[in-house]
Amino acid sequence: MSQPLLEIRNLTVAFNTERGREPLRAVNDVSLSVYPSQTLAVVGESGCGKSVTALSILRLIPSPPGRVLNGQILLEGRDLLHNSERQMQQVRGKEIAMIFQEPMTSLNPVYTVGDQIGEAVTLHQHVNSQQAKEITMEAMAAVGIADPRRRLDAYPHQLSGGMRQRIMIAMALSCKPKLLIADEPTTALDVTIQAQILELLRKLQRDTGMSIILITHDLGVVAENADVVAVMYASRIVEYAGVEELFDHPLHPYTHGLFRAVPRLGQAAARLEAIPGTVPNPMQFPSGCKFHPRCAETSKRAAESSDVVQITADRKPLTVMRVCTQEEPVLREVSPGHWAACHFSPGYADAPVSAAQLDHRRQVSAESEIVGGATV
Amino acid sequence: MTIPMPPTAVSVGPASPATNGRPLLEVQNLRVWFPIQKGLLSRTVGYVKAVDGVSFDLAPGRTLGLVGESGCGKTTVGRAILRLIRPGGGVVLDGAVRFKGENFLLKRGSELRRLRRQLQIIFQDPVSSLNPRLTIGNIIGEPLSVHGIATGRKRTEMVAALLDRVGLDPSYARRYPHEFSGGQRQRIGIARAISLSPEFIVCDEPVSALDVSIQSQILNLLADLRKERHITYLFIAHNLAVVEHFSDDVAVMYLGRIVEKAAASELYKNARHPYTVALLSAAPNLDPRPTHRRIVLAGEVPSPANPPPGCAFHPRCPLTRQLAAGSGEKDTVSVVSGGQTVRVLRKCVEESPRLVQLNGPAGHVCACWGVS
Amino acid sequence: MSEAPAIAPVTSYSREVAARVMRRWGARIGLAWILVLVFLAVFAPFLATTHPLLMKAQGHWSSPAIQNLTAADVILLAGFFCGVALLPLRLNVLIKMAVLGAVLFLTAIPAIIWVHAPELVVYETYRNQVHDGRIEYALLAPIPYSPSDHLNDMDDGRLKEPDRSHWMGTTDLSADLLTNMIHASRIALSIGFISTGIAVTIGVLVGGLMGYFAGWIDLLGMRVVEIFDSMPTLLLLLCFVAFFKPNLYIMMAIIGATTWVPYAYFVRAEFLSLRDRDFVHAARAAGIPTLSIVFRHMLLNGLTPVIVTASFGVASAILYESTLSFLGLGLANESSWGSLLEEALGTGGTFYWWIALYPGMAIFVTVFAYNLIGEALRDALDPRLGRMM
DSSP: OOOOSEEEEEEEEEEOOSTTSOOEEEEEEEEEEEOTTOEEEEEOOTTSSHHHHHHHHTTOSOTTTEEEEEEEEEETTEEGGGOOHHHHHHHBTTTEEEEOSOHHHHSOTTSOHHHHHHHHHHHHSOOOHHHHHHHHHHHHHHTTOSSHHHHTTOOGGGSOHHHHHHHHHHHHHTTOOSEEEEESTTTTSOHHHHHHHHHHHHHHHHHHOOEEEEEESOHHHHHHHOSEEEEEETTEEEEEEEHHHHHHOOOSHHHHHHHHHSOBTTBOOSSOOOOOSOOOOGGGOOSSSTTGGGOHHHHHHHTTOSSEEEEEETTEEEEEEHHHHHOOOOOEEEETTEEEOOTTSTTTTTOOOOOOOOOOOOSSOOOEEEESSSOO | OOOOOOGGGOOOOOOOOSSSSOOSEEEEEEEEEEEEEETTTTEEEEEEEEEEEEEEEEOTTOEEEEEOOTTSSHHHHHHHHTTOSOOOTTOEEEEEEEETTEEGGGOOHHHHHHHHTTEEEEOSOTTTTSOTTSOHHHHHHHHHHHTTSOOHHHHHHHHHHHHHHTTOOGGGGGSOGGGSOHHHHHHHHHHHHHTTOOSEEEEESTTTTSOHHHHHHHHHHHHHHHHHHTOEEEEEESOHHHHHHHOSEEEEEETTEEEEEEEHHHHHHSOOSHHHHHHHHHSOOSOSSOOSOEEEEOSOOOOTTSOOSSSTTGGGOHHHHHHHHTSOGGGEEEEEETTEEEEEEHHHHHSOOOOEEOSSSTTOEEOOTTTO | OOOOOOOSOOOOHHHHHHHHHHTSHHHHHHHHHHHHHHHHHHHHHHHBOSSOSEEEETTEEEOHHHHTOOHHHHHHHHHHHHHHHHTTSOOOHHHHHHHHHHHHHHHHHHHHHHOOOOSOOOTHHHHHHHHHTSEEEEEOOSBOOOTTOOOTTSTTOTTOOOOSSSTTOBOTTSOBHHHHHHHHHHHHHHHHHHHHHHHHHHHHHHHHHHHHHOHHHHHHHHHHHHHHHTOOHHHHHHHHHHHSOOOHHHHHHHHHHHSOHHHHHHHHHHHHHHTTSHHHHHHHHTTOOHHHIIIIIIHHHHTHHHHHHHHHHHHHHHHHHHHHHHTTOSOSSSOOHHHHHHTTBOGGGOBOHHHHHHHHHHHHHHHHHHHHHHHHHHHHHOGGGGOOO
């Protein structure tokens, strides 16, 4: 049994709001793990806390107003939360690297891309400027940029979105990190470019053995790239499983609802089964399970049960199971390698509360035929 | 204004349902070219050919989906139809947009204003599509006043009814846009669009900026409104699954032209144009055990300021390379693409293909030398 | 975009901005000082005057202070009370301003026609008569001196240091400094607001036209703007003063006519970007007439940088006037803070510290106050500063 590369245990991150109000918990009791050469996808909609979780790993949350209230972030056993700022600077870029959604705003517009990659290289490796240039060009070639020598002097605004994202990836990988955190790396890109970038990430993972935490809201991207999936809703992880297991047997009503709400290619449906209501406001989270006002499962069971309660959801009265409004379910291992946080997942009541860790790799990788150029 | 048209202009409309047969909207050879101006006196040195000869018909009650990647011109088509592109300043804007037979682009004054009631638009960005300084009630109700449909109390009632129809509390009419979430703002935008009871609505990426769980709500709302009010939609999006689900017919655009058009289910089963095939292949599926081989197109989406000659897709096209490999010297030509030299069919570089009907279901057209 | 539904109570955008501004302590201090100045300016004829507020002479009660009000005093008082009455009402800001304007206008006409203060006043009469007993009772103003009261009944009241009777000392003309300061606050306030008002009006009109129509109107307009941009305000004022007598209104006009350029740039830039905003497209698609789009949809949104710059502009207008007055080129009849400052350096190099300190501090604090407000406005209106996460 190998050890996880990165382990997050019971992480809680809060933000101070206006004076006098309670701090807002953006991330609440989140635990997950990433193994070497594994891709963990963190899926959720806006406001669920996935980006804050990722930024917290690298301690990039500004400290007022954000605070870590609780938890540990263990990189190969060392708690990053105990690091000083100087120690963190050794970690960032070198052991853990991060790429972001908007390449235009993540790259400095007044420096050439060669300078920016070179800066990352010289910061973490003891090389002279000529060697740094060589390493830079190698990194650019590795991410599929044709003619790197010519591109060294290009400015970000002269490049397309896909190219900029490749530059970001080159910067991130220039020091061969063990873990890459990718925060919505392809959301701003066209579909064909997205396919290129994801293919590139898969190839780089095969070549370097690095782990990837892939943050996204796109279930299709998850299906084709992830080994293990963590589903987040309103600051908590609600489901955690291997990718095939999750898509075959979703156990949390939210995951189930997401699958039914997304239109699928080739399966024309007359009407989508939408999840009613909206993501709750963090200042006014519902009591008990945060999903209950929108949950199809609880209202279905309430129709045949007596232990119910009436609430108002989306301007209409709704009957739900009492337990869902009183007790917030924690993540439990309801079947081997599959964690869910729902009172009505089969076997929930007796399931053990254990740390969500899964050393699983996907069985089938998306095979690609690259057309129209030698490099992706 | 007769300028020689590029040969992609022939359009074949979809089979009309059993109504009076006349299409509601006919777009004919629409061109929108933006000038590239350089120098002290802003001389026009070239054009960004955002839309370069687009034609299609829309029967009443049908939904046409328009897909493509950034720079293909689909958003410009939608805005040009609604006359939101200003023709001054060297912009080339020609073609015809016939709404119930009359060319909308030529209308003026009060006739234009009268006709504007019938064609409306829903925007992509929920933040910038609502005036932050006006209340929701004013945003939705202003068109009603301007067109003399309702004022005062009657207008307030109509606004309340519209808010209710799109799933919002009527008391929200007193509030301001910044108090609402993205999905709610999009509903407000929909309420504004239907307030004048239009017959045609351009949906410009209406759900792209929304969360997944909200997207389905909005799509359902649009579908319900379509049935209730018999609205004809032009549905512009880049998410293929969403477009297939929502549209009756789908047209694929690349660099300002339509390259393939068919009924939605037909397109997804039998896509013929190599770009469409690649696009469908690139779209991620909700299948953790993918069986099909994905085609990953190398190279960047070219800029409409400098489109490749002949068929704009030829530098990245797998089909032309494949066909060139099996052809003689005189039929092929070398081009440089993505830093490499490859052999492609001569015809693909010299002549721009026309949209032609394929052997198969009526209405499935494709613009590709390799296919026809 | 977060889907969290609305929880805040109904607030308009202006109220939100006002709340955000008031949260900063700088804005509160600045606003407090400006309000103090406004109060002093409006109530100067009652706060600092030799005329008793209430007097009993030979059996008759009278109020010389009220009898000696000028037309300007009356208009200011009317405007002040009207403004205070309107403030708590929940009406549209434009409606309130219209009402205020109407009240001012309606007061101005009878005031100018009927209210005449006597031209020549012998101030020492009051003090002599009180001393003699011919005035049985006199309720004096808190600062019982008028600006032009040259204390002729006292021997050598010139240039005296601050003491119990003259809290800020006296000037070269033997007038009480404090009362001059109070009355000069009117000039400080008015020159700031009126010249900035002129500048904003011209700037918004020119910039708005250029931004909305673009094309060749923009090209021509930019050339006009560049011409005005190169005009040096201070030199123009000096030239004017050299050829004509210094006149407050013309000075305000000159300042207004030469400082409108930044406002035009801002409004033009805002309009150029607003033209392509989706909500403007939506208004056009709905058939809303062009004029309505410009005034209702675009102007309201495009004024934000103008407001910020205007508050800095008011500060700089005050500095222009102070500079001119200090150079001896300001207004002749009334003293302003700058002209008082000029007297600080006497002949033979003597330095009268109180004449430098108090007017100097007043100018400094006022300019500082406007800058604080301007900065708070800028931060409050910056859309990015509101977001976290």
